[in-house]
Ligand SMILES: Nc1ncnc2c1ncn2[C@@H]1O[C@H](COP(=O)(O)OP(=O)(O)OP(=O)(O)O)[C@@H](O)[C@H]1O
């Protein structure tokens with residue numbers, strides 16, 4: 199959609215904290231993820247409708263406003279949930295490690311990988327195989343033209359923004375058992391999200407996936423091997439991609 | 454020697470060819486007209502010559518020097534100048550500042566970051582504006598002057614650079630009859646040693662200005678020759694005058 | 697004339713103002729250099745950078761580390777910090793300027809995040825979240841007034857040189873690349889190189905502000921390299937009015953006053969900062985200086 203959005207880290211964190219509160223009422227992580235995602239999606243929708251809409255084409259404005267909201271969200275989370283990290287328990291049936299061919303894998307992490315692949319496939323099908331997806335792609339490619347043939351572009355964009363925000367929120371809940379909810383989670387997530395997008399290419403789902411896997415691997419090994427230089431290692435592949443493939447690995451647009 | 458030679462140029466946009474295998478030779482001092490219906494690829498051809506767009510294949514040769522791999526600004530320093538079909542000026546600045554930026558493009562001064570902007574540059578800019586009859590508007594902002602005046606500023610910006618090859622992309626588009634006459638005079642007054650290649654999609658308006666004419670259709674050269682030859686050619690009639 | 701009056705006012709200020717205000721003024725000066733250097737890119741080059749804290753932070757850290765770890769004096773550490781940071785700007789410019797617009801913004805952000813993350817994690821070198829303490833000021837400028845004069849002189853010189861830059865033929869070319877990059881290259885200007893040189897120049901002035909920053913605080917923390925710091929600089933430029941000479945200075949004063957005053961009364965500085973971002977972008981997109989000028993003109997034409 200080509201909107202510069204810096205709230206993603208904050209929405210992720212908001213999701214994680216909402217997850218904490220929902221889990222107190224209903225001890226089911228998946229329900230919490232769903233509800234947290236919906237709540238964050240609703241917030242994202244309001245943000246798009248009432249503020250970002252007015253700033254179409256004004257990249258700098260979008261950046262500053264989304265950054266402003268990121269600060270507000272982070273600060274309010276601090277007010278509501280306090281400054282101490284709050285762990286989110288791993289669902290019981292996934293607490294045992296998974297043993298395959300003599301190796302032990304943490305079952306929850308495996309479940310998260312499976313889930314993210316499923317979500318990715320669902321998004322792919324949505325974008326490539328459905329009428330809705332076709333309309334969204336048309337809107338992104340050429341807004342004027344899409345409008346001219348009667349596609350409700352602005353409604354669609356709100357919807358897409360909600361979807362993105364919702365996924366970030368749900369992601370926060372699901373990431374909870376691994377990372378827990380703490381102040382500064384937003385700042386830790388944002389660069390990761392940025393790298394994934396730049397690496398994979400703006401506007402490409404396959405790119406986002408490849409990007410996130412590469413980032414994940416590099417980050418994990420990098421942190422294990424050279425903890426001080428984790429960020430340098432993390433950003434190296436990105437710089438490489440930009441130097442040799444400005445459109446990202448799969449992207450249609452230059453970043 | 455040719456002033457401008459194009460060899461087998463190709464360019465396509467997302468698989469759709471806009472220029473296919475165009476070869477062309479323009480002699481020094483020649484007045485060449487390129488005509489063709491809307492979407493024939495005329496502007497794209499200019500963009501390939503100037504380097505605004507990267508070509509897919511083929512070569513651009515300027516005064517026997519292959520400039521295909523040079524960046525647009527390097528081609529300008531070898532004597533190539535152009536105007537745009539869609540007016541591309543600096544809207545917040547005055548007319549004289551627009552021309553001054555053009556003069557600056559070829560001046561060593563442009564890298565000087567420590568002396569203040571030279572009043573001499575404006576003096577020279579006003580002289581250029583005088584050539585196109587706009588000196589009285591020198592201190593006006595671009596946004597405040599009429600469309601016809603902007604068209605003349607477009608041309609003045611290119612002329613200010615004293616080019617050896619000048620590419621004019623529909624310099625008469627959107628002008629009234631009187632304005633057309635002035636701009637035509639302006640073009641006619643360009644010194645003979647400058648090679649002029651001009652695009653026009655309306656054949657009748659510019660026929661009298663050309664020595665040789667190239668007809669472009671679907672990205673290909675279909676007819677090329679003197680004015681009489683081109684007008685007489687049945688293919689011209691078919692694709693261009695026919696409808 | 698006006699400038700002379702302003703100069704007198706500024707020179708006389710420490711004689712009348714209390715220490716708190718003199719220090720606040722020093723901070724405004726330092727932040728004004730930082731904001732003005734961002735304005736070179738944003739206001740005159742049309743390049744929105746979200747990583748300018750890199751230059752401030754790296755210069756500050758370099759100077760601090762050279763002093764602490766190698767025991768070098770300021771007369772070596774300062775030039776070395778400026779040079780090193782400027783070289784880094786050369787390299788970062790090569791990377792970031794592969795894109796413009798949103799891509800440029802993301803790249804500057806990403807590059808600065810590398811430095812921020814490294815400063816946090818490379819505890820052996822930077823002492824991470826604790827920051828580096830025990831730093832000194834050059835020339836023993838330890839009382840508020842003498843540091844004030846030092847900062848004032850440095851700021852006046854910096855702003856003057858940046859104004860020269862903007863008013864030069866090169867500055868005119870830079871503004872041209874902001875408004876009509878394609879036309880600029882069709883006129884023979886090397887758009888990329890113009891942007892790169894400006895990027896490096898802005899990085900240099902960012903480094904100057906970083907030196908003054910670390911001299912003032914005698915302390916440096918990774919937060920100086922953070923996105924928040926870059927964004928506050930950007931906010932100052934936009935609040936004051938980008939692409940104007942006075943804008944960043946006014947904006948720097950606004951942000952610093954908000955930060956020092958309001959944060960004393962309101963605990964939620966971050967919420968306030970966020971709201972200020974939103975309000976300024978939505979309601980005063982052209983900035984305070986042009987905004988006030990416009991209102992004044994409307995007022996003047998009515999009477
Ligand atoms: N940047 C671009 N991206 C995609 N397609 C383009 C681009 N520029 C031109 N085209 C396409 O290439 C074809 C040739 O366009 P071009 O502008 O060269 O035509 P033209 O002969 O100048 O027409 P006109 O008389 O309308 O100016 C058109 O079909 C146009 O849609």
Ligand SMILES: [Mg+2]
Nearest residue numbers: 495496497538
């Ligand atoms: Mg055209």
